[in-house]
Amino acid sequence: MLIRLPADKLDAESKKSKNKTANRIKILRRTLRERSGLAKLVREIHVPELQRIYQQSVPQERSQLIDSLASLVMACPNLEKLVGFYPTYEHEFDRLTYALSTRRSLKERAWVIRNTKRRDSGCFDGKEEEVYYASYSDPVEMFLQQHESWLNLQTLVLHAQNTGTMNFRAFIATFRQLPNLKDLHISSFGSDEFNDRTLLALPPLRSLRLQDLHGLTDRGLLRFAGSDAAKGLRKLSLIDLEIMLLSVITKFLSTAENLKRFTVVQDGSPGLPPGAIMRTPALSSKSIEFLHWDILVPGSANEDLASSIAAGGFPSLRIIRAPSDHDGLLQNLCRPVAQITQDSDHHLLSQLGGAKLSSFTRYLRTLPAARRAAQKRIEEARRRPAVKIVVECDGVVQNTHTIRSYVGTLGSKIEYWLEPDVPGSEDAVAGIADLLRGGAASWSGNNDVCMGGGKGEASAEAAGCFHAPRQRCASIGLETLF
Incomplete structure (x- = not known):
């Protein structure tokens, strides 16, 4: 069962709207505590406007909001997803972080990490400058403890808002605690936090997104592309890595034999090293169905891809999304x-x-x-x-x-598609900013839904529980990042 907590769309910034949201959480929490059988059925909690309300609140209101949502999470013993609310984690205790850490059925978690402590304390770089060590005050240990119960976690998002938030051990120990990890997003960490060494320690995955990681080099990416961990990938996104060698992309395409969705976004055009001879076709994949190709400054890469598609290098390709197709080379290969x-x-x-x-x-x-x-x-x-x-x-x-x-090309099976991951966005690829911006995307489905009700509604029926397919407004979920 899915629970959705709507906010007042016409008055999202007002005190009245915040109070309504808080009341809905309280009523829903009381209902679930009184009806434990119903609480055990809850698998997802969607809060599409809560991120926006949280950002527009004063510190005291934020703390109360965190505590209320934490109590709601604790009332749902089999919770798998909390969608739409991603507060910043500053390596300090809060009730919501603790509540989520106790949900053994949790399947996805997003960490937006910010370091507010001095790096010379030794907690983040591994230096033992302190005479006495207390594990309970070590930010790395505190972070790792949150993952101890998540044996069922499948999707993990790690995003840094500034440098100095993680180290090599924090990454590796986290991956080892998550035996069912399948989808991984890592972005914006410094070169001393996530680099080639860390990349080679990744476990086998289904989906991987690497973004804005200056510690990664073409050499490290080449080694990872040839590893066993990359073979099972079905979705791969390489964003703002500024890959210089086309052979890096070629290696990923040849190694990941089941790759269905491939995304490359960067400014510079990858090419061949001096004196190298290009094979024909330069790029090829028998499995890719969706290709997002965005090389901002034109070079040989667009031409190499276009000639490879024309030569039959992508027999399963059905959709191309190329915002920087300046000369229409890729558009000309698609259906008119x-x-x-x-x-x-x-x-x-x-x-x-x-x-x-x-x-x-x-x-x-x-x-x-x-x-x-x-x-x-x-x-x-x-x-x-x-x-x-x-x-x-x-x-x-x-x-x-x-x-x-x-x-275009008559008879082509490829669609030239210029629609965003998030409806209404000007950017093609969804990002962390879409999650933190708050709001929601319209969708419809057949899942059971429970919506928090208004003042004085104590029962499940009065709180808005129903079992009927209908049009709904759902939060932007982590799946949009892959």
């Missing part, structure tokens, strides 16, 4: 479409500069700019005649038909 822009794209881009729009947006990494550029190529192609048909009768021209040109 008549319209790719949205109504909002024209209004948004018109604010950026009118006649100078084309030159300004060429290296602008946003979906509205990408859709407008793709539409411009379509419209330019329509102005060119592709085939002219002349109808004659007894040598006299009766009629002439001109078939206009188009962008």
